[in-house]
Amino acid sequence: MSKLVSRGGAVWPNALARILFAVLGGYVFTYSLTAALARLLPLARIDAAISATLLSFAVYTVFVLWVFARPLRQALWALPVTLVLLLIGFGPQWFAGGEV
Amino acid sequence: MNASLLCLALSASYAGMLALCLGTERHWKQLAAAAPPSLRAWCRPLGVLLLLLALLLSLQIWPASMALVGWLGMLSLCGLVLLLLLPYAPRLALGLPLLGVLLAPVFMSG
Amino acid sequence: MSRQPSLTQSMSGLHTWTGLVLGWLLFAIFLTGTLAVFDRELNWWMQPELQDRQVDQASAVQVAQRWLEANHPAASAWNIGLPTARDPSLSVSAGEQRRGQRTLIDAESGEQITPRETAGGSFFFRFHYTLHMPRFLGIWVVGFAAMAMLVAIISGIIIHKKIFKDFFTFRPGKGQRSWLDGHNASAVLLLPFHLMITYTGLVIFFLIYMPAATDALYNGDRDALLRELRPGAQQQQGAARGGEGGRPSREVPAASAAMLPLEQFIALGEAHYGAGMLSSLSVAQPGRVNARVEVRPLLGSRLELTKGEALAFNAITGELLRAPPPTRTSLLVQKVMAGLHFAQFGGYPMRWLYFLCGLVSSAMIASGLVLYTVKRRRQSAAQGVWLRQVEWLNLACVGGLMLACVALLWANRLLPADLAEREGWELRVFFGAWLAALLHARLRAPLRGWLEQLAASAVLLLGLPLLDLQTALAVPDRIRLGVDLTGFGLGALLALAAWKVSKRPAATARAARRAPAVMAEVQS
Numbered sequence: 166m167s168k169l170v171s172r173g174g175a176v177w178p179n180a181l182a183r184i185l186f187a188v189l190g191g192y193v194f195t196y197s198l199t200a201a202l203a204r205l206l207p208l209a210r211i212d213a214a215i216s217a218t219l220l221s222f223a224v225y226t227v228f229v230l231w232v233f234a235r236p237l238r239q240a241l242w243a244l245p246v247t248l249v250l251l252l253i254g255f256g257p258q259w260f261a262g263g264e265v
Numbered sequence: 266m267n268a269s270l271l272c273l274a275l276s277a278s279y280a281g282m283l284a285l286c287l288g289t290e291r292h293w294k295q296l297a298a299a300a301p302p303s304l305r306a307w308c309r310p311l312g313v314l315l316l317l318l319a320l321l322l323s324l325q326i327w328p329a330s331m332a333l334v335g336w337l338g339m340l341s342l343c344g345l346v347l348l349l350l351l352p353y354a355p356r357l358a359l360g361l362p363l364l365g366v367l368l369a370p371v372f373m374s375g
Numbered sequence: 376m377s378r379q380p381s382l383t384q385s386m387s388g389l390h391t392w393t394g395l396v397l398g399w400l401l402f403a404i405f406l407t408g409t410l411a412v413f414d415r416e417l418n419w420w421m422q423p424e425l426q427d428r429q430v431d432q433a434s435a436v437q438v439a440q441r442w443l444e445a446n447h448p449a450a451s452a453w454n455i456g457l458p459t460a461r462d463p464s465l466s467v468s469a470g471e472q473r474r475g476q477r478t479l480i481d482a483e484s485g486e487q488i489t490p491r492e493t494a495g496g497s498f499f500f501r502f503h504y505t506l507h508m509p510r511f512l513g514i515w516v517v518g519f520a521a522m523a524m525l526v527a528i529i530s531g532i533i534i535h536k537k538i539f540k541d542f543f544t545f546r547p548g549k550g551q552r553s554w555l556d557g558h559n560a561s562a563v564l565l566l567p568f569h570l571m572i573t574y575t576g577l578v579i580f581f582l583i584y585m586p587a588a589t590d591a592l593y594n595g596d597r598d599a600l601l602r603e604l605r606p607g608a609q610q611q612q613g614a615a616r617g618g619e620g621g622r623p624s625r626e627v628p629a630a631s632a633a634m635l636p637l638e639q640f641i642a643l644g645e646a647h648y649g650a651g652m653l654s655s656l657s658v659a660q661p662g663r664v665n666a667r668v669e670v671r672p673l674l675g676s677r678l679e680l681t682k683g684e685a686l687a688f689n690a691i692t693g694e695l696l697r698a699p700p701p702t703r704t705s706l707l708v709q710k711v712m713a714g715l716h717f718a719q720f721g722g723y724p725m726r727w728l729y730f731l732c733g734l735v736s737s738a739m740i741a742s743g744l745v746l747y748t749v750k751r752r753r754q755s756a757a758q759g760v761w762l763r764q765v766e767w768l769n770l771a772c773v774g775g776l777m778l779a780c781v782a783l784l785w786a787n788r789l790l791p792a793d794l795a796e797r798e799g800w801e802l803r804v805f806f807g808a809w810l811a812a813l814l815h816a817r818l819r820a821p822l823r824g825w826l827e828q829l830a831a832s833a834v835l836l837l838g839l840p841l842l843d844l845q846t847a848l849a850v851p852d853r854i855r856l857g858v859d860l861t862g863f864g865l866g867a868l869l870a871l872a873a874w875k876v877s878k879r880p881a882a883t884a885r886a887a888r889r890a891p892a893v894m895a896e897v898q899s
Contacts, residue, residue, distance in 0.1 A: 195585065196585065196587040197587070199587035199588055200587040200588060200590065201591075203588035203591055204592065210592055210603070211600065211603045211604060211703070211705070211706075212703065212704070212705040213588070214588035214589065214592050214593070214600060215588070215604075215705040215706060215709055216708075217588045218582060218585050218587070218588045219581060219709060219712070221581075221584075221585040222522065222525065222577045222581075222584075225522060226525040229522075230389070230526065230530060230533075233385045233388070233389045234382055234386065236379040254591045258591070258594065271724050286543045289540075289543070291540075292543055326724065327722075327725070330678045330711075331678055331720055331721045334678075334721070335721060335724065335728060337567045337568070338725075338729070338731075338732055341564050341566075341568055341732065341735075342731055342732065342735070344542075344543070344564040345561065345564050345565070347543060348543050348545045348560050348564065351543060351545065352545055352546065352547050
């Protein structure tokens with residue numbers, strides 16, 4: 166805790182925001198990207214599902230690193246991107262009443 | 266047979282890491298200051314060759330994809346052994362591959 | 376809001392905090408995972424009633440068949456667990472195959488054996504991926520720790536500027552410098568292992584951790600996804616349960632027929648999977664016209680994890696009914712990755728490589744935890760309270776867990792064999808030892824605490840061969856000797872570590888002056 170405080174002024178709100186964004190936001194982002202990727206990959210349905218899921222852990226890791234490497238306001242760009250990915254991934258289910 | 270191949274593979278892995286280590290200026294000065302400096306340029310290619318030899322030996326012990334896994338594991342662990350020997354027993358660090366090669370036939374007859 | 380720090384600064388902070396907070400969990404995961412590499416061997420060591428009869432699988436299956444014919448001639452299914460190199464026991468059961476309800480019989484005489492109930496090496500395996508929590512919660516906590524490990528690894532690489540220059544650098548005896556060297560070296564030299572083991576660990580439960588593709592493409596129905604993966608799998612499960620499609624008890628048993636001797640199916644199975652690569656055999660509807668024999672492989676004939684796979688034969692004619700279908704590529708990738716984590720392939724040389732790498736990884740994590748405190752001990756005393764917490768948590772999690780693991784082995788041999796609920800008692804000793812170590816860590820000055828706990832674990836490990844000889848019921852076989860000698864070797868390492876700690880002046884009297892005020896009260 167002392168390391169967080171000693172850098173002059175209240176650093177911890179920024180750190181806390183980043184942690185929450187990285188962990189929770191990261192999961193949501195990865196979830197959306199995996200869903201979108203599963204739908205977009207030009208493979209058989211089962212292969213697309215497996216491949217996209219296998220990659221997800223690398224995506225999540227990179228996202229977490231990125232949230233800490235870039236200024237927090239840049240990280241907020243993840244929000245609209247996530248929304249778009251969710252639409253790609255789940256659009257057919259939400260708007261066309263179910264997939265398969 | 267497997268045990269002696271394993272012994273040889275470990276020796277080759279270790280020797281390769283040792284050669285790569287000697288190729289760096291810091292460790293050349295530490296271990297081989299007495300030898301002619303022009304030899305240092307040969308260390309890295311020699312190291313790579315020895316590591317490839319280790320891979321070939323691994324392929325005799327395990328089927329293809331397993332051999333790759335075993336090889337990487339051996340490189341890592343041999344590198345660690347080298348790292349620990351360097352500050353405490355530099356002569357043993359240099360002599361270990363020879364010891365390994367000498368031990369290999371022992372396992373074969375066993 | 377503060378200004379954006381440089382990449383090195385941000386990654387350094389991330390590495391430190393992720394490593395520290397999750398490091399305690401990660402050490403437990405890595406240590407128990409390392410011990411789980413030899414889970415079958417530990418299971419065997421912890422049941423000294425079992426003897427290695429050195430019989431081949433063909434003879435063993437004859438013994439098993441005789442027992443089953445004598446005791447369960449009209450059963451709907453027979454299951455036989457064959458003796459293997461890692462586990463020379465012979466087990467049999469009748470009816471629906473259920474874990475843990477097998478009868479162990481002597482592979483030579485066919486007599487039933489009742490070994491002591493024990494947590495076994497399997498305890499370390501389960502602890503490794505659940506941390507002894509309810510399965511669902513434990514898997515998620517371990518998964519979270521694994522993600523933190525990935526973040527720590529990559530951030531560690533980013534901040535390690537002189538990664539190639541310092542590849543073989545280790546300067547002992549220089550305090551913080553040495554700890555940093557040790558942490559860097561063990562992390563970098565084993566980088567392929569660390570990345571592989573962490574990522575593949577996540578891949579094992581990949582659909583649980585990341586259900587996005589299941590939700591998007593299968594409406595969240597994971598069973599539908601699994602069905603599409605292996606169309607043959609459902610049939611295999613049905614057959615293993617002793618009947619095709621329906622519940623066995625409702626079927627009218629078919630007419631009797633003579634089956635081929637079961638040892639012939641060993642040969643047929645080995646033709647497909649390789650010599651010595653079979654783990655079990657089961658017979659559905661034994662002695663009847665529709666009898667089927669299923670032969671299951673030992674995990675490890677291939678890199679790919681072959682759990683649940685089986686060859687099916689007609690028991691009367693020996694005709695091959697079903698071979699495992701070739702796996703589609705995407706699933707093959709997942710199974711290979713899972714196989715890399717389970718480390719069931721490559722025989723004992725590979726198993727030892729994994730074990731040694733696991734030990735080094737555990738040491739790497741511990742060195743990071745210690746490095747944190749060593750670095751800050753030198754800094755201002757204003758950090759006293761926080762540092763004190765980290766110090767005792769480090770000792771409790773690292774030293775305490777090691778002590779608990781070896782205490783489990785001692786408990787296994789010292790608790791009476793016929794104690795009721797023996798497994799529960801063994802676990803009580805495990806967690807009791809850990810709790811005692813935790814309290815010890817809270818009460819003692821750090822260096823003295825480390826010295827005492829390392830020494831205690833060392834003594835128990837060095838004494839393991841003696842314990843085995845004293846409490847064994849027969850001459851120790853190859854497997855038990857292996858456990859004894861490995862334990863002895865690890866004990867020697869810990870003794871060396873304890874000796875090094877004892878040479879530090881702070882480990883003795885002078886610690887009282889430098890430790891925070893509360894410690895000075897409790898000591899002396």
